[in-house]
């Protein structure tokens with residue numbers, strides 16, 4: 674159905690992708706600021722924080738990052754991106770998980786949901802938080818956030834944040850935004866690069882198969898955009914290819 678399909682923006686390589694991602698993020702930010710005076714954005718881990726640094730910082734290579742092998746998405750975003758924002762430009766308000774509750778993932782999820790409730794005022798009128806933008810990665814199995822293929826967590830309808838104790842990707846114990854929160858965002862952008870993504874991109878876009886990334890595509894339609902390099906989408910059929 675034209676108009677309801679996700680957008681695909683494919684580029685020769687990551688250095689060609691990042692300026693377009695930057696423009697897209699700035700337009701989402703401007704829309705958020707116009708709508709409610711703030712820009713509410715959530716960011717996943719993996720290779721994304723590094724790509725965001727390339728997209729958003731004037732000179733991302735000025736400060737070297739010691740390591741990006743960490744189980745903490747916050748530590749990753751902090752070292753790759755936040756620590757490199759010039760002090761004069763100010764810092765965003767960031768809500769990492771509260772490590773005090775790491776031993777109890779349900780409590781950790783509840784505490785994080787409370788943090789979101791503080792920002793989005795869950796109640797009679799607000800059934801779901803509406804982020805201005807979710808910036809996500811796509812795993813080689815089609816997972817996104819900590820929403821894994823075939824996992825019962827995909828059926829969660831009430832919670833905004835949920836624990837997972839059996840993540841197939843380490844670490845096994847995590848918390849995640851739930852699928853309805855993801856699909857309710859004003860805009861959702863996936864960044865997927867490299868030939869290693871080709872097979873799963875084919876499955877997500879040509880088959881669907883209930884893969885978490887495909888479920889986001891189906892629910893969000895044209896509110897969802899994919900930023901890829903050509904290697905990741907070589908030979909993949911897309912209903913809607915855009916140009917930026």
Ligand SMILES: O=C(O)[C@H](O)[C@@H](O)[C@H](O)[C@H](O)COP(=O)(O)O
Nearest residue numbers: 717718719720721810811812818
């Ligand atoms: O929590 C995690 O384990 C990661 O954040 C993960 O969900 C990541 O976003 C995808 O696996 C894609 O990672 P890449 O972009 O590095 O392929």
